[in-house]
Amino acid sequence: MPVVELHLIKGYGEEDKRRLGHALTDAVRFVLPAPLDGITVMIHEMAPDAYYRGRDTKTPAPALPDPAEVVRAYLAAMEARDLDAARAMQGDGFTMYFPGTGPMADLSELIDWARPRYSFVTKTYDGFDAMPGAGDTSVVYCRGTLSGEWLDGTAFSGIRFIDRFELIGGRITRQDVWNDMGEMRGRT
Template identity: 60%
Template sequence: MPLVELHVLEGYNPEEKQKLGTALTNAVRFVVPAAPELVTVLIHDIPADNYYRGGEQRIPAPARADPVEIVKDYLTAMEDRDLEKARAMLGGGFTMTFPGTAPMHSLEELIEWSKPRYKFVTKTYEGFDAMQGSGAAAIVYCRGTLQGEYHDRRRFGGIRFIDRFEITDGKITKQEVWNDMAEVKTNA
């Protein structure tokens, strides 16, 4: 039965501690073949006035925003065509790559690229998976199916997709998209 103890400065709320507990449980289970209920996580709050680093008292850094929620908010803004909100969620140097494209750097490029392909497209999500990348970026994968309408009014649906996002400092810096749209359209 794995036991993990974590010491943090006071200031993280119960929801943030729950995220820590879940993340630590999943990290242990990535290596140790243990059911979740067999992994024990103990989080100890340390009063800030009892903590010194470099001879100075410190306060805890604020918890990061949930990268899955950032991606969900972005995808909702894109589907609602709230481009101003979606654009505000993008970080410097943002790139996105769709099947058959070179990297694009703006939402306007994406809209121009997609205009001749279909009238509209929506997504049904089957799941989201998040992890910390080896660098500064959190990685979020979302998967599900696409549905929509071509310009000739033919409808399509059930097209598999996977999107991979990188989130750095709360902003989306990269989006990569894979889907079966071309395969389905070729066979239609």
């Protein structure tokens, strides 16, 4: 069974180490058909003065935030219409694509696009999947259903959606949205 050993400079919190252990376990299972309890991950910590690179001791860089939690917080801010909080989670060059749109760079564009479509929408989440992307990018998919109210006051619910997010350095740089709202509009 696979054994993974990781050496870290002391300074990371328990949650950071837990996330590393889970990510390394998942990385092994992505390639090898090992059972979950057949994979051992050992994290060895060393004092900062016990590690040298280029004749200098080093201190650990802070851990990145959990990308799935960043996306959850962003979506919660959007649903609460706390656009300033949502903007604070966006990275340089942020772009978003919704069904039938080209790229939008500011949340005000999204609000304007949605205004003639529905009164409000909320999301119920079935799951979040986070994974490494190319280079420094993290990718998060979230999926579930949409509920809300059409402009005529009619309620809707159970509309499928999937969102894909790209994050760099813990900030969202791209959002792609797919849903069945166009297929359901006018049916309820």
